[in-house]
Each structure stands twice: as structure tokens, then as C-alpha cells.
Amino acid sequence: MFRLRLSLAFAVLVALVCVQAGFVYWGSNRVNDYAQHSRLASDILSELLELSASKQRLRVWASQQLMDANASPEVRDSQLARMQASTETLRQLARRDLALWGEISAREGTPIPPEIDQLAAVSDLLDDNIAAVRARLVKLAPLERGAEFASVWQELNEVFDKARGRDLRELINGAIERQRNVVPVARAATERGLDQLRQQSIGLAVITFAAAIVLALYLKRRLQRPLDRLLAGTQALRAGSLDHRIALGSHDEFDHVAEHFNSMAAELQRHRQDADAARRRLEEAVLERTSELSAAHETLQQVDQRRRQLLADLSHELRTPATAIRGEAEIALRGAEKPPMEYRETLTRIVGGVKQLTGVIDDLLLVARAEADQLAMRFGEVDLPELLGDVTDMASALGARHEVRVLLEAIDVGTPPVVLQADADRLRQALVIVLDNAVRYSRQDGTVRVSWQLVREDEEERSRVRVRVVDEGIGIDADELPKVFDRFVRGRRARVHRADGTGIGLSIAQAIVHAHHGSIRLESIPLQGTTVWVELPCHFSFQTQQT
Template sequence: MFRRRLSLVLVLLAAAVTLQGLAAVVAVREAERQVVRGRVASDTLQRFVELSSTKQRLRAWATQHQIGAGGAPAERDTLVERMQAQLQSLVALARDAETMGLAEEAPEEHAARLDALRVLTHSVAQLGAAVREMQPLTPEVQASAVWNALTAVFEQSEGRDLRELVAQSIAREQAAMQRERAAADASLARMRALWIGTALALALGALAATLYFGRALRRPLHALADGARALQQGQLHHRINLPGRNEFADAARSMNAMADELERHRQRELQQRQVLEATVRERTADLHQANESLQRTDLRRRQLLADISHELRTPTTAIRGEAEVTLRGGERPASEYREALARIVDISRQQGKVIDDLLAMARTDMETFSVAREPVVLQHQVLDALALATALAAEQGVRLQQQAEATMPEPLTVFGDAQRLTQLVLLLLDNAIRYSHPGGRVDWCLRVQEGSAELLVCDEGIGIPAQELPQVFERHFRGSAARQHRASGSGLGLPIARALAQAHGGTLELQSPWPLGAAEGGTCARLRLPLWHGAQGGHAALLATPNTGMA
């Protein structure tokens, strides 16, 4: 089992690291001890040198004081206190050396050190008492005697030469310092060799374990990785072949079992998804059809309301105009009242027909109209529409005028619905009147052109910009000039007129500006309807009826 072998190797490596750490701790402590011993030896040497230097300065002070060349008592006390402090430091260092085992390793050296410290301590006490009692020389005192006395105080103590004693102590401490430094260097070298050796041993052991486990783990890890990639790519039929009874074989068997289970789930999910997608497609199609039906219903509803508002405005205005004209002024003959009422009845009948059309358009498309097919003399429907438009023209202050041509056209017969044709012509006249300026004029002309009956309705009104001409027959479109001239309006008149023309097999076109080449303004509507086969005439002709005077 890989786990057991790996655990064993890790335990061995941990034990080796622990041993290395213990050895390092021991080596570090030994090195620290050697370094401290070297520091003690160095400090002892330094204090002996400082003591010798301070003793020489104190002797110089005594000489100056005796010859009267200076030497303040404060400086003397400072030098004496310094020598005493240096001796106390040397005594403490000697005790430290004894504590660290230096006395046992070099007993003669330590005994000499203690003896020197004892003699120097006694000498410093004598020096302190002597220099405090020292007075400047007088002429009666012999200088040689004073010098000998001063030399005896500074150079002799307990019958021993202090200079030689200090020199021997300095030499002895130098040797001790060199010895301790060499011992510290040797300890550091041993510690370095121990670290390098143990580090190499651990590195070789780790390398050997890495090579062994690398070879042992390469094949099962690659097999597991290949299996995982295959599962990630959806290859659920892939199986990992790792025989044996170790951790990797157990993992391979688990992954193979997981692949089997995933493949079964995939098959079930695929079947469920196909059923769900079919159901969703069916429901989506139903919803789409329902949504389209609702949108068409809503669009027809809104169009019906707009068409009702537009289509009922013109007949209502005509009825009001007829009534106002009839009521204007004094009493009239009964025949005039009957004519006015007859016109109002005609307008009302046409209004009822318009309402029927609006209801039909709401149920189907806008282009669908109920058109009765019969021969109709177009001149009669034009005159009826002119009669109905007269009241609207008077209200707007616009004159309706036939183009002044002398010849009389023959009857122009078309095959269609008389009431629809009246409605179509009235829409063209209504559009020209509403978008003319007050005091303007609307010209009309009926003629035969290229085998068809052609009606022209031309105004001097606001005109249509060239870039908006292709859109004028779109439902609810109103040009910028139209909106500025007249805020109200639904943009349905021209689309309905064109639909009526097409229902009769004809065409409706607009030209603006009019006349052609004008700087601005003016629009001309050109309606063409196919003549009935019984109709005769191919040359251009005008309606022969005299100018009715409608203005």
C-alpha cells in the first residue's frame, strides 16, 4: 500500500530532521560557550591594558603636581576611582572565567591572574592614599629623594615590580584570548561540518524517496488523469484499468462506477430532454399563435378607433355645414329645405356605409372592402362629392374651382361602387381643403388619359417635402409640414383613399410641389380608374358642366 510506504519514509525523514536539530542545538550551545569564553579573555586583556594606561596617567598627574605645573585634585580622584573600577571589573571577569571552567582547564594561569589582581588591588589602595597626601616640592626638599619615593609608590608593591607584573598579566591574557578564539573557531568549524553532512544526508534521502515514489506513482496518476479528462469531455464509456489492491486501484474502480452511473443518468436525461423539448415546442407554437392573434386583435381595435375618428369627421362636418348654410339668413323656399335635407340624408347614408367599412376593416385587413360592381358614370360621383365638400371648403375659407377648359367630355363610365367612388373623391377633396391656406384655391379636373379616367385634385397648400413623399400612403404617417399646419389628424385619409382606388383596379399618386418646378408648396393628387368596356373616348376631355361657382 502506497500510504504505508509513504508514511514510513516520512517518519524516517522526520527522525533524521529531529536528530539534525538536536545536534545543531548542542553544537550551537558549545559554540556560544566558546565565544563567551573568548569574550571574557578579550575583556580581561582590555581591562589590564586600561589599568596600565590609567596608572601611567596618574603618575603623570603626580609629577605635575609636585613640580607645581598643575594637577587638579578632581582629576586625581577621577583617575583613582577609574583604577578601582577597572580592578573590580577584572575581579568580576576572573569569577566568570572560573564559572565557565577556565580555572579547571588552566589552574596555574588562573592562580597567577588572581595573585596579580591581589597585588594590584593593594597597590591601587596605597597609590590612592599616597597621591592624596602628596604636596608640591619646596626648595628645601631634594628632588631625587621625592622622585625615588614616587617611583617606589608606583613601581613597587609587596616587594614586586608592578610594571613587570602588569606586563606578565597582559602577555598571559593575550595568550588566553588567542587560545579561546582558536577553540571557538574549531567549534564553529565542527558545527558547520555537522550541518553540511546532515543536510547532504537528508537531501540524498529525499532524492531517493522522490525517485522511488515518482516511478511508483507515474503510471496510476497518468491513468487517473486520463480517465478524469475523458469524463470531462463526456466520454462516459471510458474505463480506467488499474489492477491491484492499493489506493489508486480503489479510486479507479470508484471512477468507473461513477462513469456507469453518469452514463445511465445521461440516457435518462436525454430522453426527458427530448420529451420536454417537444412539449416546449408545442407550447411555444401555441403561445406564439395566441400572441399573434392578440396582437392582431389589439391592432385592429386601435385601427378601428383611429378610423372611426377620421372617417366620421368629414361626414359630420358636411352635415353641420349643410345645416348652417340652410339656417343662415331668412326664410327660404321649402324646396331648398328639402334639397338640404336630402343632402343630409345622403351624407348620413354615406356615413352609415363608412361605419360598415370601419367594422369590416376591424375584422379583416384595411384593404378589404365590400365593393358593389356595376357600371357607374364617374361625373355623377364627382359632382356628389363636390356638393358634400362645399360646406367644408366654406368653413376653411378655400375656393373649389374646376380647371377652365372649354370642351365637354363624354360620360366616363367605370365599373365599381358608386358610393365608394363618392367617398374616394371626397377624401381627396377633404385632404386638399384641410391642408390649404385660408383664401387658397383647390382645382379639380376630370379627363380621359391613356385609356383611363383620370381625376386631378390640385391645391396651393403647404405641400409635401420630397423625402416624405414615399411615406404618405403609410398608415398613421403625417409629414412635418402637416403636423405644423394642423395638429389634429390621424394619417388615415390617404391610405384609405389608395385602398379604395386599388379596390376599383385603379391607382392614386401624389406630386409635390405643384405646379411642377415651383419653389415650394402645392400638391396634386392623380386618381386613375380603368374605363368600362362600354365607355368610349380616348382623347383628353374635360367635364362639360359649366363652372358651378363653388368657392
Template sequence: MYKRKLFYFGLTTALILFLALLSTAISAHLTRENLHQSTIAQSLLVEHEKLSSISYRLFKQLTDEIIFGRNANQAYVRKKQNLIQQSLTQIRKLELEQRHALGVSFTQGSVEDTDELVRLIDQITVEFREVVISDNKAPLNQQEQLRRLLEVTIDDQFREAINSAVARQSRVVAAINARIDALNSAILWFAICLGVLSMPLILYGCYWLFNQLYQPLILIANATNSIALGHYQQPISVKLDDEFEELAQSINQLALRLKEHENNEAESRKQLEREVKQRTSELTDANLQLTKLDSRRRQFIADVSHELRTPLTIIRGEAQVTLRMQSVSVADFNQTLNAILEQAINLSRLVDDLLLLTRAEMNQLNLELMPVPIIPLLESELTKWQKLAQQRAIFMTVKTTLTNPIVHIDKHRIQQVLSILIDNAIKYSKCDQPVEINLAQSDKLLTIAVKDLGEGISAAEVDNIFERFVRFSKHNEGLGLGLPIAKAIVAAHDGRITVSSSQGQGSVFSIILPLSETP
């Protein structure tokens, strides 16, 4: 009788569980379809935004062709056109998938918007070409054509078209999200209804089981209390029904095992405390490092933003002023182009420095290694800096047993490192103080040391001086990339760079490189 009632109770519970699982499966299928549609819609929205970004960069480079000549930015223009074609292909593919999934009425206008965008992009490209090939002897006509192209075709027509496509796709995304919310609400109410209907049956079954299992549960509860109090010797000694006998044996075995584990508890706790303390210390150190790195990252972003904003503002201002002039002479054009070129060179240098550090971190710094006599290279650098800083005393000493030591290096990269160290030595020491370049040999290593007699570097600064983006309060020029670049280049040559300094006595930066094997 007991088993039969238990069987009925299990059958009823299984039926309720089957209904719950069936509804869950249906809900999962509908949710997956909606999420797939949402993914397509989100991807389309991203592709429209990507198309807008690439198109505006293409228009900017086509504008550069008008300013700098027909051959300017050809490679970049072709690249951007290929990217636009790829984006349009992806948009058409996703739109067809979306239309197949949602229907024509739900996605009405999507394909037509794309066709309009293609037409506008082609039209704008053709009009740019017409401005480029127009007669250069009539700059005012060119300016009017360019103004109409920028203000009417691009700012009004193209911007309106791309914004319309983005807005339409945003509405599709919002509608799909609303559909998902409605489905979730329906699933929630179904679950509530199912719970309301099944709860009385479950409560009744639980009440019946409680009455049937009360005595065995009391014995088991007393046994567990005995185990909790530390009484592990046969906590259940009464013979129970077959359904509970196996459980009673398991509890008795558990008591014996707990007794064994209790004997080792103190040692395990101590070991755990040691490990927790060690992990806590490691996490604390890691958190401090992360905080430090985040602070430097924020400073770097601010510095780079400032360094990029200034030349870009100058370039934009020079170009706008020249374009607004009614009559522009060759001298005015040359002055504008020179100013833009100067700022472009500054931007290029900054980007090159950041790219060099990134490639060095990824072990992708390409070096053109060849055997180079080091003394002529140092003499060349010495001559160059003596000309650049004629008011400074810059000299070199050589202490080596080899008459012509040779190192296997990338000559231009090592010259870059020497320029960084010599420039820092000149910058951070007084005008009447000399700068010394020392060359020394030790076993199979060659050491190039750049010494100055400046204020020196504090111990706290020395520990972090080769880290990227580190600048100190009294040395606030630049972005703090020079020494990290020098370290990356020397490390790529299987060498190392060190610094020794004392407050008020100057600093010595040493480059240590392996000597090449003499033939």
C-alpha cells in the first residue's frame, strides 16, 4: 500500500514535471528564434553604423585628393571602397535573412534604403572625381563644387539616408525586443498558472509523505544530531524498513568517516589559513598593480588625447581658413600645406612610437640585423649631436681591447636608442654641464653608457622609469615613451638597458649588447 501510494504520487509529480519541461522546451524554441532575429537586427544596425563610418572616412580621403592631388591616398581610397562593398554585401545578406524571418511588412523599406545608399555613395564618388579632374585654373569653381558636394550631397542627402536606415533598423530592433518581452511575460504567467494548479497536489503529497516518513525521519534527525554533537558510534541502531535501511547504513558509515576527518581537521584548517593568507596577499598586490596601471592608463589617454587634438585642430583650422578664402595665392597654399605637413609629421611620429611599442610587446618588432662596427656609429652620433647642441660639451671615451668591435644590430634602431638617451641627457642637465658617451668591453658584452651631470633621479623614479607612459612631476614633457621604446629595441637585440643615478650627481644609462663573433 505504501509503495502504491508512493507510485501514484510519483506519477502525478512526473506529469506536472513533463508539462513544465514541455512548456520550457516550447519557450526555449520561441526564445531562440526571437534571439536569432534580434541578433540579425543588431548585426544590421552595427553594419549600417560601420558603413556610415567607412563612408565618411572615404569622403575625407577623397577630399584629400582634391587638396593634395589626384594621386594622394589612392591606396586608402581603394581600401575604403572595398570595405564599403564588403559592408554593403553583408547588409544585403542580413536584410534578406531578416526579411525571410520577419516578413515583408515588418521589414518594408530595408532593401530600398540600401539601394538608395549605394546610389548616393556612387554619386558622391563620381562627383568627387569630377571636382578632381576639373580645371585647376578656376579654384573658386572647384570650391563651389566641393562646397555643394559636402553640404548638400553629403551633409543633407547622404546623412539623411544613412540616418533613415539606422533609425529604421533601430525600430526593428525595438520591435523584436518588445516581442521578446511579451514572450517572457507569457512564459512567466504560464509558469504562475502551472504553479497555482499544481501546488495543491504537491502540498497534499508532501503532507502524506510527511505522515508516512515521520518516524524514520525522527530517527534520522536524532542520528544527525548525535553526529553533530560528536557521538559517532553507531548513531542508528534500530532496524528500519527496507526503504530506509540503506540510508541508515550510509549514515553510520558517514559517522565513521567524519570521525576520521575530524582527526585531520586542525591540520587542514591551518593549511587552509596559510593558503588563504597567501592568496589574499597575492590578490592585494595584484589589486595595487591594477590600480597603478589604471591610473597610468588614464593619464596616457589624457596625454594622447591632448597630443592628437592639438595638431588635428591646427590641420582642420588651416584647411577651413584656406577653403573660406575668396582668392588664394600660391604662397597661401604653400603656407597652409606646410602647416598641415608639420602637424601630420608630428602625428606620424606619435603613431610610430605607439606602434613600435605594441609590436615589441607582441614580439613582432622587425629588425634588419647586420654586422656593424660600433665605434664609427658612435662617432657619427657624436658629430650629429655636437652640431645640434653646439653650446654643450659632448665627448666620447673608448675602453676596449678590440680595435674595431663589431655588433650584430639594426643600425637605425640603435641610433634611435642613442638619440633618446643623449637627448634626455641634454634635456635634463644644465647648459654648462658636459655629456659623456663611454664605450667599454666585458667578456663577450659591449657596454655603451651615456652619462650626464644633472639633478639625478630618485630611487622611486628609477624603479618605474622604463615603464610606458610614466612621467614625473619635474619631467612633464612628452608622453613618457622614449625610455620604454629604447628598452624595447635593446631587448629585441637580446641586450638590456640599465640606469644608475644619485640625487644631485647625475645619471648613467647603459646599453649592454652581445659582441659578434670575430671571424
């Protein structure tokens, strides 16, 4: 019973919405037609004015030609082409306006204005007039001395203003005047259509809103009492009162819902105790197993992730040198016998490829061991200034080939010598990687500066040494800075500046620095340069170093 009332209410609302949509659709089409007519009237007026202006310019050109005032044929042809284009545009606009008025006339029963057909006739006359004007102006020559200008000019005016025996000036001026009167009328019709559409929409919206309010109040009254009973029952169940039952008596769909609700409450009451006991036992078992499985899953996930990443890195980096080695060998074996020198050169290139392959494998193994905390380090005393001097000399040799200067900035005289507990070879490798990047991604005639300083951490005589490498290179974009230490990642500027490179160098440097319990970070400004900071722990106090 209630379902039928609800369906009727929705049907009434849907019908009102459909009627409103129909009126809005009809009104919008009507307003759109008037708006198109207004735009067409404005465009026709513009084209008529442009046509009249072009004809006036041709008159000026003809007078210049008669007076031998260096009238340019290009100006004549340009104005004739403009007149022809304006005539064609005018004809198309007249056709569109005629078709639009046909739709408006069929829908509203209004007659088509006579000026629409007159405009199409004017377009046809203009074609003949333009052809006659072109033919006459092509033959037009400067007047000879003593010739009568008035008769020639009158004959030209006849060509300009007459077509098929009709006065074009009068027709065009009349069309311009009519279009000037039509434009405000069309705009006023558009405004009236918009006002009518707005009033109809508001009226239908008010009717729909009032009907919705009436139906909502009616349904609310019919729904309130049974819903209150159901709500009281649900609140009782939520409070734990499973013996609560909903009263029947409405003789509609809500009675069926109340019956099912009462059955559900009885069933819940019977199984409540068993369910609580089973839930407690299950929760205890789940918690115990979850803790065990979480630990095992996390361990397996880490192992699997490292394995998959290592395999992906190996397959990516080993493919290129392996392909090059195979290609060199196949070329050497293909065809007839070659001189020993060619075989020697091939073997040399193969050895180079093998060295590259070996270097990639060593780099990948170094990173993999670092991630697995298995990177072997041979710690010993390392003189930091001496180590920085060595790596600066190595970088200077590379910088000479790239026309980049590498400078080790002088330290204050009072600064004590620094001796680190570090793996000299590994630390040298990390610093060379940083300097190599700084040189390769610097501009020509740029400078790479290397400096270091001691930083006191606390009162317990512990300190750190901070090495800074500053270049004047291409820089790194801000969105790429967080990913510079990822393996095989090269930024946009790096790929454009230098096509080669694997993108693994900084990850190796980071692994080595972390193995020394240090840190490495980058700061960069695009097109200005990059600064790399390497901080390492120094276990010697200032007094000890000075002694």
C-alpha cells in the first residue's frame, strides 16, 4: 500500500520535471534561433560596409590611374579580391539567414521578411558588377594631355554603380540601412525570448518545488509512526535488549519489516552467547597467528624485493656491454681471413667491453652488499687533506679534457690535521664519483671547488669533518632532487647534457659514505650549479689533533 503511494508521488515529480525540461528545451531553441539571427544581421551589416569601403578604395585607385599618379596594380587586384570575398561571404550569410527564417516561420507562423530575398538578389548583382569593374579597370590607362576627365569619370561611375540596369549604390545603401534597423530588432527579440524563457523556468520551478513540498509532507506523515517504531527497535538492539519486539498493526509493508525484525531479534538472542564465546576464541587465535605471519611476511618481502631489484638491475646494465662484445666477436668471425692487426684491434675492443662489464658487475655487487649490510670495509688511519689532494689531482686530469678547473681551496693555518678511521680506497672511490659528476656536468671554463672543515658536535670532544664540492654546472631540478641517489635514475638535464652514464654512481657513493657512518646530501639551483656535502665522523678531539 505504501509502496503504491510512494510510486505515485515519484511519478508526479518526474512528470513535472519532464514538463519543465520540455519547456526549457523549446524556449532555448527559440532563443538560440533569435540569437543566431542577431549575429547574422550584424555579420551581414559588417560585410556590406566592407564591400562599400572596398568599392570606394577602387574609385580612389581609378582616379589615381587616370591622373597617372603611380597607381599600383597590386592594390587594384587586392581590392577586387576583397570585394569578391565579401560578396561570397554575403551570399552565404544571406542563405543561412533565409534558412533560419524558414525554421522560425514554420515554428511560429511569422512571414519571412522581404529584405532576406532582396539581399540574395543583391549578391547575384554584385558578381556581375565585380566582373564589369575588373574588366574596365584592367583596360584603364592614364588620360592623355588635353583629354576630358569628366566624361571618363562618368563612364567609370556607370560601371561602378550599375548592374543589369539597376543602381547598385541605391541597393547597397538601402541594404545597409535595412540591416542597421534589423540588428536592434533582432537583439530585442533575443532579449524578449530570454525573458520569456526565464519567466517560464521560474514558474515551472516554483510549481515543481511546491508539489515536492506537498508530497514530502504527506509522505512524512505516513512514514513517521512506523519509522519511529522501527527506530525504537533498532535502539533497543543496539543497547543489548534482544527481548524487545516491535508492535504490529499498520497493515502495510512496515508490518512485514517489523515481523522480520522480531524474528531476527529472537534468532540473535538464541545465538548471542555461542557467538560471543566463539568470537573470543577466534580473536585470540587470530592475534597469535597474525603476529607470527606479519614478521615472516615482512622478512620474505624484503628478501624478495632485493632479489627482484638486483635481477632487474643486472639484466638492464649487463645487456649493453654483452651485446657489444658479441657483436665484435661476430664481426671478427664473419667473412674471409683478416690481417692479425684487425684481430688484435677486435680483441682490444672486446677486452675494453669486458672491463666495462666487470665494472658494472662490481658496482652492482657493491650496492647489493651495502643494502644487505655485507659491504666489506678495511678501516685504517686516513689523512684527509692528503686524500683530498689525490682525488683533486685525478679530477683535474679529467677536467682538463672538459676544459673545467678543479681547485682544492686552502685551509686556515690554524686548522689541525685530520686523520679519519676509514677505508681509504672506498672513500677515495666515493669522492672521485662526486668530483667526476661535478666535472662532467659543468659548463666549459667552469670551476669545481673542493673544501673541508671541522664541525664540533658536543662537549664530549666529538666532531665531524664536512667535505664540500661546489660546481658551476647545469644543476638539478627541484622535483628530481629526492631521486638522485636511486639506481639508474638520471635527470632530464643530465640526459640532455651527456648521453652516456648509468645513473649508479651516486648510489655507490651513498653506500660507501653510509658504510663509514656518514651522510651525503645535495643542494642544487638549475643552470647555476650543485653543491654536494659529505659528512664523516671524526673520532679525534681538537686538542689531540693539535698535539
